Amino acid sequence: MPVAHKLPENSPIQSFFSQCDPKAEIYVSHIDTANVAGRKGHFITLLGMNLVWSFLLLKRTYGGLSRYGVRFVIGKLEPAWGAPAPSLDKALLGNIALDLFVFLILVPITRDFVSGVATLRLRYGFPQQEIIFRKPSQSTIANIVSEAPEKRDACLQDVLRRATDPEEMKQVAFGMPWEEWAYDYKAMAAAREANEKGTISTQTWELCVWMKMKDGWTAIEHGKEMDPQSQVGMMEKLRDRLQAMGKSHVFNQMMEVIQVKTMTKDGAPLPVTDDVDAIIVDIFKRNNVDFEKLTSELAKGASTSSRFTISSKKND
Structure with a gap:
């Protein structure tokens, strides 16, 4: 994708x-x-x-x-x-x-x-x-x-x-x-x-x-694809962290939302609408889990595309 x-x-x-x-x-x-x-x-x-x-x-x-x-x-x-x-x-x-x-x-x-x-x-x-x-x-x-x-x-x-x-x-x-x-x-x-x-x-x-x-x-x-290993690794870390917290059901609910909201029945990707994040954040909130803090900790050290950095420099 x-x-x-x-x-x-x-x-x-x-x-x-x-x-x-x-x-x-x-x-x-x-x-x-x-x-x-x-x-x-x-x-x-x-x-x-x-x-x-x-x-x-x-x-x-x-x-x-x-x-x-x-x-x-x-x-x-x-x-x-x-x-x-x-x-x-x-x-x-x-x-x-x-x-x-x-x-x-x-x-x-x-x-x-x-x-x-x-x-x-x-x-x-x-x-x-x-x-x-x-x-x-x-x-x-x-x-x-x-x-x-x-x-x-x-x-x-x-x-x-x-x-x-x-x-x-x-x-x-x-x-x-x-x-x-x-x-x-x-x-x-x-x-x-x-x-x-x-x-x-x-x-x-x-x-x-x-x-x-x-x-x-x-x-x-x-023209750029997510690194499957990185993507799977992040999901595994999130799953393991939630299991350690006794919140396995939170991960299951999140995956269900992702499956329904981002994929058609035949497996084709759908546009990711802004309500997906809102639903997931609400799931974590209702289960007393700080979604932003947790994902930030897991994503620490991950790199982002240079084209979206706050300061852009002129080409020589």
């Missing part, structure tokens, strides 16, 4: 995410070291597409001056702008429907292009190594929510699997609303700025899923 870390409250990463999109609850980050020429080609394609969208928007806007009676109204004040009054017919209703579709789809796309990737390229160009941030698009969120409650976790796991698959990550995105993931270019710019200031290093954002919980952000590192 991927290694999960709850970020410390005073971590600069917690502060970083507090300044990102407040609606985003999941981010996937990675470092893009692909050919710069490919990145330039992708940008040129986006630029060409958005020029076409902009031309279409301007054309529909100019035509709308006559279609919707704007030129007719202005013509009453300025004869040079005179135009016949519009008639409410099927053609006008069709144009209304078309314009609503065009403007609702294309205006957000062109706006996000200008404020996002175009601004990023203007500020930083095309670096050899680039920090990438993606968040679920609105269509992805809608798809997950539309699933039956018992299927949502599996659906989310499938979405995250594709997002962290090396081959899937190579797929080119064009910023369309129906795409599974949306790039957060403002977060990308902020991460680059944080690296330049030396507060959060670039390596912090290697392939990782960041999930917002009630008590802060949790990082799920992909």
